[in-house]
Amino acid sequence: MQKPELEKAYDASKVEDAIYRRWEASGFFNPDKLPGGKKKKPFTIVLPPPNATGVLHVGHATMLALEDLMIRYKRMRGFASLWIPGTDHASIATQNKVEKLIQESEKKSRHDLGRAEFLKRVETFVKGSQNTIRNQIRKMGSSIDWSREAYTLDKPRSEAVIEMFNRMYEDGLVYRGERVVNWCVRCTSTLADDEVEYKAQKAKLYFLKYGPFSVATTRPETKLGDTAVAANPSDERYKSWIGKTFELNWGEGTKPLTIRVIGDHEVDMKFGSGLIGVTPAHSAVDFRMAEKNKLPIIKVIGEDGRMLASAGKYKDMTVLEARHAFVKDLEAQGLIEKIEEIDNNLSACYRCSTAIEPLTSLQWFVDVNKKIKGRGKSLKELSLDAVKKSGVKIIPDRFEKVYYHWMENLRDWCVSRQIWFGHRIPAWHCENGHVSVARKMPTKCTAKGCASKKLRQDEDTFDTWFSSGTWTFSTLGWPKKTPDLKRFHPTDVLETGYDILFFWVARMILMTEYAMKQVPFKTVYLHGLVRDEQGRKMSKSLGNVLDPLDVIPKYGTDAVRLSLVLGTAPGADAKVWEDKIAGYRNFTNKLWNISRFVLTSVSKVSRVSKKPTAKTLSDKWILARLDSVAAQATSSIEKFDFSPAGELLRDFTWTEFADWYLEIAKIQMQDAKLKASTEKILLYALETILKLWHPYMPFVTEAIWDILSGNAKGKKFLMIEAWPKAKAVAAPKEFALLQEIIGAIRNVRSEYKVEPAKKVDATIVAGAKAKLLKENAAVIATLARIETLTILPKGEKPKDAASTMAGGVEIHLPLAGMVDMAKEKARLEKEKENLTGFVKNLEAKLSNPGYTDNAPKEVVEKTRQMLAEKKEELKKIETALG
């Protein structure tokens, strides 16, 4: 065949899109279409569905790079690799985004548009987002099965959500109740406990005259809804009061309150005055006290964040307005004793940062503590068992503890949201106030003794995590018993950011254990946050956001992928910046040029898949290293150590293969006897290296593969080639000697400022190693740029020569006229000093019985050998110095 032509520099932007199209057209992203695919063992990953709120950021790029790496690796290992794509409707996030857009462009609120029109707008927006996301996923080179794409709000997933809720309802795990919930005033919706964020702030602690007491509070306005005051039962100051009631009057325009004094062990005697004004409607803790003590509940804050009529003259004021007005009025009446500044947490909505109002509301809850019929365990217990007993492994494992802690303290999950965009709750209210939960709208009310036909569906929608919690099995067809579900569930790996361990990972485990009686995945691999070079979070306001779509055209997808995978560890935040990507772009180019050299210098380009025979020491060395590297990389990848495996591959490819073997191959190919075997080794090594790199940098490796396999019969994509199988073997030590000698000569040349192009003579006094060195004289001479290389078993140091020691042999470079003898002496003195220290060190060690008695025999033996060698070297240097 013709010699292939390769551009001098690899230009990723010219080849990537075409390669992706060919991959996609091949159908191999779908495991069923792989040769023999139906019989292969499955390996499944579900893509954590990106929110349909817009574009993917560099965190998503990390996720895609890691997941594609695993998927491609397993595909090459012979698995039916299935990676399922999809998007998440992300109810609150998406609704907020669209509301903002409409507000900006049309100055209209969602209420101005009405539910139906608003939802239409959201759907249009989502379709656009999904297209952007699909395009970005393709750009990253993701070998994902587009034929199985899902969306959390499409029909099959909606059916799954409805089925899930109905089953839970039938099992008595779902209830509707009035509880204190986290209420976002801006979103006008509830939030789950973990959807609330806390921000440290300075707050004023007001000490109020509170009937006969003094009560401290940071939220005076809520005191208009107090129905009790709580003291620690062992607090001597208030003990006698417990059980008594008194009248509390906050002044004109407010309603007098009847306050009961209750005892509660949760009250901290040391905080404030040791008393808590109990506001059952606006504090979860107070609500529990109210339940225990059967206290009345007075709601003073409404769902719009304004005071209710129960707040008297403060009605319709916002919470903050009411606080100011109320404090002013109290001051006027002399009811404020003092004001202190304290540190506390402000709770805020995780989607819009608005302050959260705890308030009572009638909502749907999932009971996590109730034992499930026929299972004997609660959802919480099942979820704990999944990790403790059923073998869900979390990487890094410290997150297992975090998971347990969260799950153990989990409270009932409020799943209803007052959001328009999402799955409507499958519950219907009748005119008589009954509720019917069903899979589809019933013809009449299902409550006993009621047959009302006037039904309207609950206005609320589900928490977005209630639907994404079904992701591993709803994407495979549940509740239908599909072949996919049977074959690919449980999935193998869930790869996602540690920031959604609770939101999503925990919920998936909970819902899957319930619905499937299976774990959703066997391994959870958590990646960290991507930060900028200074370790700051990337954000629009800081202007430090790195957009994958900006850097891909510049450096290529492979370089971007490498920069996100190498130098990072699971669960640890990673820093990424443009120069780092540029560095990996250089490496892609290096690999390209390595290939360019191999493919253009061999006499015939062909596949060499079987390990060729080694004819020289260098051949033996590179083949042994190749085996070891393949074996080590494989075992690292199996352990999810992607970064170490990649670094090993990079060091091997660049340093050992390119800098050493390619240079040696140039020499060997000059030798007619070695030409053919060297070429074979080059092709074999290149082929193996491309395979090993493919999961990390799929584009450049596939591009080279395409040239390498030319028009060969049965040509296949590298993507579906078999992963190299190899056992680690020890590389010949003799090669290290060559490297040492060459390095030492280069070093001396550099010290004496011998121009790299200039050839000099050299004499090596090598003792027993002379034979070996003579066999490899060409390699030494060429790589060290020696004109006449003399290798002797014994000899004297020539005059006016620079000398050095390497691997136990003496090297003399008679740099006539170039050697400054004083300088040469100084250099040797320095080396002597160095060696003397080292030898002393070793001797001290060996004369210490504590060491020789306790250390393992091999270690001691190694030290002895080292000492002998170094002593020998020292002697030679001393001789040289005269």
Next chain:
RNA sequence: GGGCGCUUAGCUCAGUUGGUUAGAGCGACUCGUUUACACCGAGUAGGUCGUGGGUUCGAAUCCUACAGCGCCCACCA
């Protein structure tokens, strides 16, 4: 208030179960257009491994206390 993580060369990070005088990439410096690659090659400099104590023949590695940075959890009204 609890818990977790990090602290190794100017920067980003490796350092497996404690065992040569601690490594890599980038950056710096010196030299070089050797026909794969200047997105390159050869070489050099640079670290008492956050601090104090302890265990050990031996500690970057194990224990302990402390400091700095970061994160998570929690009902301090």
